[in-house]
Amino acid sequence: MKVVVDTGNHIAALAAKLAKPDVVAAYPITPQTTIVEKIAEYVAKGEFSGDYICVESEHSAMSACIGASAAGARTFTATSAHGLLLMHEMLHWAALARLPIVMVNVNRAIGPGWTIWSDQNDSMAQRDTGWIQIYCSSNQEIFDSIIQAFKLAEHKDVQLPVMVCYDGFILSHTSMPVKVPEQKEIDDFLPKREPAWVLDPENPVTHGNIIMPKDYPSIRKAMQDAQENAKKLIPEIAKEWKERFGTYHGDLIEKYRCEDADYIILSYAALGAESKVAIDMLRKEGKKVGLARLRTFRPFPSEDILSLAENADLIVIDRSISIGFEGPLFTEVKSCLYEKSDARVYGFIAGLGGKDVRYTDIGKIVDRVIERKQDGVLWYDMEGGK
Amino acid sequence: MGEEPSLIEICFHGRGGQGAVTAANLLVNAALRDGNKGVQAFPFFGAERRGAPVRAFARISDEDINLRSEIYNPDIVVVLDEGIMKTIDVLKGLKEGGCIVINSPKRPDDFPFSDKYTVATVDATGIAIRNELLVGGIPVVNAPILGAIPKVLDRVTLESIRDAIMERWSGELGKKNAKAAEEAYNETEVKR
Incomplete structure (x- = not known):
């Protein structure tokens, strides 16, 4: 090869x-x-x-x-x-x-x-x-x-x-x-x-x-x-x-450092890879954070999401927006958990139109959740720097 | 550079047509040959125009690279066109103790920032002209400027740069580019 x-x-x-x-x-x-x-x-x-x-x-x-x-x-x-x-x-x-x-x-x-x-x-x-x-x-x-x-x-x-x-x-x-x-x-x-x-x-x-x-x-x-x-x-x-x-990228989702995580980041594609760098940084700071990078949107990995929510709260980062409501992944994740889980789910919009999202930005998103400053959907692109 | 961190980030500044994007690609190809497991090369994400200032980027690491964001704080800056330094702050974000490689007939001491950063100079344009590396009459300096990089970055060898060049351009053109890289290697002056 x-x-x-x-x-x-x-x-x-x-x-x-x-x-x-x-x-x-x-x-x-x-x-x-x-x-x-x-x-x-x-x-x-x-x-x-x-x-x-x-x-x-x-x-x-x-x-x-x-x-x-x-x-x-x-x-x-x-x-x-x-x-x-x-x-x-x-x-x-x-x-x-x-x-x-x-x-x-x-x-x-x-x-x-x-x-x-x-x-x-x-x-x-x-x-x-x-x-x-x-x-x-x-x-x-x-x-x-x-x-x-x-x-x-x-x-x-x-x-x-x-x-x-x-x-x-x-x-x-x-x-x-x-x-x-x-x-x-x-x-x-x-x-x-x-x-x-x-x-x-x-x-x-x-x-x-x-x-x-x-x-x-x-x-x-x-x-x-x-x-x-x-x-x-x-x-x-x-x-x-x-x-x-010999190469493998996960099934419907790829999990990274989820075992003992209090919070799990859910995202797609390049944001998922960048999140791994953020998680390594946050772990060094003593924050128990993991990643579930979704590989599929349809079929939606609902069973995986439910299992992730057993022991962690979920932080969804959407690189898209369903105008008039919220990030599409945020919606799907919450619907998987309805009446089946008490986990909290936090939604962020980031990286629209190619806006660069660095691991430090993802770190700030997680910190906002940990500090309970987050309520509703946050447009990180516009507010994250503040 | 002395003790290199696991991840090296490099920013190339040039003009559209000079080969900055190709230079970044050839460099990471060479780096992979030298056993660096993780490599990435990418252009500035946007429209490119011949003659306009362009940027290209490279990452080299011992491990798989998960970063997908742009480079803000390079370890090394490579300037393919000295003239660009009049309008672009190529030192912006360069790490403390970082290195700048400049295509210039001048010596490192001629640049006032050489007391703060490692500076390497090589007359890549002269070498390109001498080796007839011209496209539409314009010297293409990517191969010679790459020859300067092993002088400041231990983890990439001249041999691998030559191999990467020969893979990219077959036959005589490959040999000419490889020779230019080797000449540049021998003629690069470094002030640490």
């Missing part, structure tokens, strides 16, 4: 290539652009055997992926922010049609005011589309998660699309070392897709035709069951990967 040092986006493109998709259809958008540039380079050099479709928009990108996936192809795309929002209708379609498309979303904040920097409002807004969402905190996790995502999406008990998310610039444009297995080893881990059904002129079937009200609930229930199945399969696939390749 070789170690390469490269940016999150180039690592994503490499993972996509090694997964051998039959079709990639994508449209460039900052900060995702260097993924599709790299894949185009692979195509130009003859290193990519699948079809690469240049499309005129993200709506078309997802539409092309849907068509290809329905014809039995392994399918990959990537986008960010406004591109993801333009896909929204087709995201629902892909999930309801039970098509195992894998997509990278490089998290970027939404404009106007025009922004290219990171936050998670773009993917959080796709919560109800039926897609599985996985969030990464390092380039190694990006690589591993993309290949694992194909295995998860295509599993007969799942058959749902998977979105692999990571922070724009903070990971997409940062070089880190990544262990890369040989193509043969990836092929063994991820055999060719075996579709449950295909669109085939020789053997015609209809799909997506009108469905009467008495039957429609069953297709929604089947998707819900598939998400529940994914909850069990994500740890199994992560375990198999670890046994084969």
Whole structure:
């Protein structure tokens, strides 16, 4: 196994290539652009055997992926922010049609005011589309998660699309070392897709035709069951990967120094990694703080959250905001605990629009909780310095 | 530097087109070859324009790096364009006892801050021109400036920098860049 040092986006493109998709259809958008540039380079050099479709928009990108996936192809795309929002209708379609498309979303904040920097409002807004969402905190996790995502999406008990998310610039444009297995080893881990059904002129079937009200609930229930199945399969696939390749990033959540913690920080992606540095600092100060970095948003790791709350209060840091209410993770965490736990939950909004969040900021957030200065949701970006 | 802390943070200042981002990437590639387990390189997060001041960053550590925030207090500052120091305070945030590497034909003593910080100078532009490292007529100084870094940072060797350069640019171009790095290494003056 070789170690390469490269940016999150180039690592994503490499993972996509090694997964051998039959079709990639994508449209460039900052900060995702260097993924599709790299894949185009692979195509130009003859290193990519699948079809690469240049499309005129993200709506078309997802539409092309849907068509290809329905014809039995392994399918990959990537986008960010406004591109993801333009896909929204087709995201629902892909999930309801039970098509195992894998997509990278490089998290970027939404404009106007025009922004290219990171936050998670773009993917959080796709919560109800039926897609599985996985969030990464390092380039190694990006690589591993993309290949694992194909295995998860295509599993007969799942058959749902998977979105692999990571922070724009903070990971997409940062070089880190990544262990890369040989193509043969990836092929063994991820055999060719075996579709449950295909669109085939020789053997015609209809799909997506009108469905009467008495039957429609069953297709929604089947998707819900598939998400529940994914909850069990994500740890199994992560375990198999670890046994084969040695790297592991947690199951639905990654725990760090939680054993004796009085407070546990809950967050996603790069904020989760930075939180580890904060926790080491706080522990030196005698404060018992741990981290649960969530790797999935859908399926939501509700059982894990409940178990964390048995002995600790929870501090949620959202890098997104559901305008008119609060941080989306804050909402989900509290709903898991309703009538089942007495743990207190504190909500913070931090890092919107790429605002840098340092471990010292996370330390200040925890201190506010410990000193009981926190009430309701705090906009740390705007108040944290005071 | 003498006793190096586990985590070294480096800030590169240059102009768009000079190769600051590539320099940061090559440096961490070399650092990994030298057995540093954790490395990171990243540009300033934003739009880049040719000729405008740009920044790039590198982290080198014995352990996996969990930091994902920007660098505010570098151990080492690398200046690819001396002229930039007229408009940008490149010393901002530099750690006490830190080090500054400057692409300049001057000597370390010529810089008034050399009594406060370790200063290393090398005429990377001259070396780039001498070795025909030009893109669109503009000297690309990233390879020669990297040659100066092993002089002030023990945990990265010239050999690994050469290897990283040869991996990045194959054939003659790689050899020219590697030679420039080696010449810069030999010509770097350091005042501690």
